Amino acid sequence: MIQVENIHKSFGDAHIxxxxxxxxxxxxxxxxxxQSGSGKTVFLKSLLGLFExxxxxxxxxxxxxxxLTTAEQxxxxxxxxxxxxxxxxxxxxxxxQNVMFxxxxxxKQSISEMQDRxxxxxxxxNLIDAHKKYPSEISGGMQKxxxxxxxxxxxxxxxxxxxxxxxLDPKTAILIDNLIQEITKEYNITTVINTHDxxxxxxxxxxxxxxxxxxxxxxGTNKEIFKTDNKAVTDFVYSSELFKKVRxxxxxERN
Amino acid sequence: xxxxxxxxxxxxxxGEVFRKPTKWRIMKSLILKEIDELIYGSMGIIIFISxxxxxxxxxQTALNLNSPLIPKSLIGFATRQSVILEFAPTFCxxxxxxxxxxxxxxxxxxxxxxxxxxxxxxxxxxxxxxxVFPKIIAMLFYPFAIAVAMYVGIFGGWIAGAFGGYAPSxxxxxxxxxxxxxxxxxxxxxxxxxxxFVIATVPSFHGFYMKGGAxxxxxxxxxxxxxxxxxxxxxxxxxxxxxxG
Numbered sequence: 384m385i386q387v388e389n390i391h392k393s394f395g396d397a398h399i400x401x402x403x404x405x406x407x408x409x410x411x412x413x414x415x416x417x418q419s420g421s422g423k424t425v426f427l428k429s430l431l432g433l434f435e436x437x438x439x440x441x442x443x444x445x446x447x448x449x450x451l452t453t454a455e456q457x458x459x460x461x462x463x464x465x466x467x468x469x470x471x472x473x474x475x476x477x478x479x480q481n482v483m484f485x486x487x488x489x490x491k492q493s494i495s496e497m498q499d500r501x502x503x504x505x506x507x508x509n510l511i512d513a514h515k516k517y518p519s520e521i522s523g524g525m526q527k528x529x530x531x532x533x534x535x536x537x538x539x540x541x542x543x544x545x546x547x548x549x550x551l552d553p554k555t556a557i558l559i560d561n562l563i564q565e566i567t568k569e570y571n572i573t574t575v576i577n578t579h580d581x582x583x584x585x586x587x588x589x590x591x592x593x594x595x596x597x598x599x600x601x602x603g604t605n606k607e608i609f610k611t612d613n614k615a616v617t618d619f620v621y622s623s624e625l626f627k628k629v630r631x632x633x634x635x636e637r638n
Numbered sequence: 639x640x641x642x643x644x645x646x647x648x649x650x651x652x653g654e655v656f657r658k659p660t661k662w663r664i665m666k667s668l669i670l671k672e673i674d675e676l677i678y679g680s681m682g683i684i685i686f687i688s689x690x691x692x693x694x695x696x697x698q699t700a701l702n703l704n705s706p707l708i709p710k711s712l713i714g715f716a717t718r719q720s721v722i723l724e725f726a727p728t729f730c731x732x733x734x735x736x737x738x739x740x741x742x743x744x745x746x747x748x749x750x751x752x753x754x755x756x757x758x759x760x761x762x763x764x765x766x767x768x769x770v771f772p773k774i775i776a777m778l779f780y781p782f783a784i785a786v787a788m789y790v791g792i793f794g795g796w797i798a799g800a801f802g803g804y805a806p807s808x809x810x811x812x813x814x815x816x817x818x819x820x821x822x823x824x825x826x827x828x829x830x831x832x833x834x835f836v837i838a839t840v841p842s843f844h845g846f847y848m849k850g851g852a853x854x855x856x857x858x859x860x861x862x863x864x865x866x867x868x869x870x871x872x873x874x875x876x877x878x879x880x881x882x883g
Contacts (some may be wrong), residue, residue: 431760457658460762471753485761488661543760 384409385430385541385573390439392425399425400436401597410571412564412587414578417594418619423577424468426594427545430575431465432456443541461489464534466544466563470526472518472533478505479514482532489537504532508562524555528562535566542567544576548583556580560587581626584608593619609633648843655771655839658764665772672776676738676838677783683737684730688721688787691729692794693802695720700804713805714813717795719822726787727826728874731833734780735866739841742773743862746845747855755846766846773838780834781827788826825881832877833870840866 385407392400399422407413415423428434430441432448441448443459451459472481482501486492492500505514508528513521518529527547534542544563548556560580564587567574576583584591588605593616601616608620609630621627659665699716746769749755758765792814799805805813844862848854 428756433756433759454658457762457764460760463760465757465760467753467757469752471757473754473757474748474752487664488761488763 384444385575386440386442387430388440388442390426390429390436390441392422392429392434392436399597400429402439403592403594403597403599405592405599405602407573407575408590409573410568411574411589412567413573413575413590413592414584414588415575415592415594416577416579416584416588416619417600418579421594422597423579423594424545427543427575427577431463431543432460461485461537462540464537464539464542466527466530466534466542466547468545468547468549470518470523470530472526472529474518477515477517478510478521478529481518481529482536485533485537500536501532504536505529507535507566508532509558524551524559527551527555527559531559531562531566535570538570540572542572542574544574544578546577546579548578548580553582557582557586563587581620581623584620595619647847648839651766651770651843651846652839654764654766655774656767658767659771660764660768668768668772669775672772673779675741676773676776677779680734680737681783681786683733684783684787685790687730687733688726688791689794689797691725692717692721692791692796693798695725695791696795696798696810697802697804700799709813710805710809711813711816713799714795714810715816716813717799717810718792718814718818721791721795722788722822722826726784726791727829727833728870730784730787731830731837731870732867734833734837735841735870736863738837739862739866740859742838742841743845743848743859744855746770746842747848747858750846750848751851751855769846770839770842773842774835777834777838778831780837781830784826784830788823825877828881829874829877832873836866836869836873840869 387403387405387407389402389404390400391398391402403426415426417423425434429436432441435449446459448456448459473484476484479501482504483497486497486500490497501514505511508531510525510528510532513525513529518526521529531547542563547563548559551559560583563574563576566572576587578584585605588608591603591605591608592599593601593613595615601611601613603611608616611617617630621630660668696713696717699720700713703712703716746755749769755765755769758768796807796810799810800807841859841862844858844865848858
């Protein structure tokens with residue numbers, strides 16, 4: 384579980400995060416949504432410890448991140464997996480080497496043990512024949528799956544994803560969403576996903592927080608987002624004509 | 639004020655490079671890769687430049703020592719001194735600041751832009767140690783390259799002098815052996831080691847802390863080259879004053 388207490392973050396004069404409070408529960412896919420520039424990425428990077436908030440606290444299973452020593456912070460980070468927006472795979476390494484990298488760095492396992500684990504996680508993300516390929520030789524969807532495999536190879540307690548399906552076709556995007564949700568349930572981890580993909584919101588949003596101009600504007604589930612009257616949320620979620628019609632049908636059905 | 643802050647940040651970065659080392663097995667392969675990339679990969683340009691610079695130094699010295707009272711052996715002496723004291727360590731370092739420095743800035747900068755450095759940090763890796771330390775260790779072999787540059791530079795001077803008709807071969811070689819001070823080689827290697835550290839760390843600093851996209855990677859490479867050259871030239875003066883002055 385991750386607890387966020389009143390965090391503020393600024394860059395120069397720009398006040399990006401303005402007192403966000405929330406809790407991300409274990410075994411759930413928690414979504415952070417909001418328009419571009421609403422502070423989602425800064426929020427996620429603050430959760431990861433890449434940015435230090437000026438005010439407020441971030442607590443991982445009872446441990447306040449910024450109260451830990453540098454060594455303890457690094458140990459905690461080894462319990463985190465991250466899927467970056469652009470996958471952030473190491474260009475100079477093959478798919479296999481990318482996935483093996485965290486184990487190679489932090490465990491004393493033999494090469495054959497690491498190889499078995501790499502084969503297992505690559506199979507888990509449905510990548511079987513890409514072991515020896517370089518990131519530049521595989522598609523965007525495959526790169527995302529390699530990034531997920533790398534993120535889960537160390538059995539993390541926390542999984543963070545920054546717009547995991549941006550730039551992907553709708554079918555692949557749904558596959559990635561489902562994969563993340565399955566992994567969250569299977570390993571009972573705390574997953575936080577930054578997205579502005581409405582399919583993700585509707586499909587896997589067990590808990591959703593909506594950020595607007597650095598504030599937490601709304602919090603709820605994918606069921607509740609249909610019912611909410613919060614104008615900022617409805618303007619954002621139902622910005623397309625299709626979703627407006629879906630919402631209208633839902634309201635008419637309810638009445 | 640910004641420059642002072644940047645200098646402070648640079649020294650903090652250098653301190654961080656030596657903290658929380660990466661597993662030796664991984665570090666060893668990174669160091670070998672960097673030796674291949676930074677030193678072995680630069681030998682061609684170092685040999686090429688040194689050969690022709692040595693030749694040019696000989697020709698220019700010969701053209702300026704045209705009095706019949708000055709022995710031709712001084713051409714060999716002047717070539718040796720110029721190449722060992724200045725051209726091999728300093729000139730090659732400026733070239734290396736361009737070749738190796740821009741490679742370091744652009745490779746680390748691209749990793750920054752594509753969030754690969756963030757990925758390392760999130761995993762709990764000391765990214766500065768992982769990325770910069772192997773480069774510093776690889777550059778410890780730089781004096782070897784400078785030794786080759788000295789040899790090839792003097793050889794180039796001998797070829798230009800003997801075959802260009804500026805100094806007879808025997809006189810040139812006699813000049814090479816004249817008043818040789820072994821400490822000058824030590825001085826040159828000390829300079830090479832200091833410059834090697836600068837070439838490894840200043841471009842790394844510019845790459846590691848860059849912000850923006852692909853265009854900024856290019857700008858950072860240019861800035862890194864300028865600052866590496868400036869630092870080399872200033873340190874060249876200071877070291878010369880301290881060791882020879």
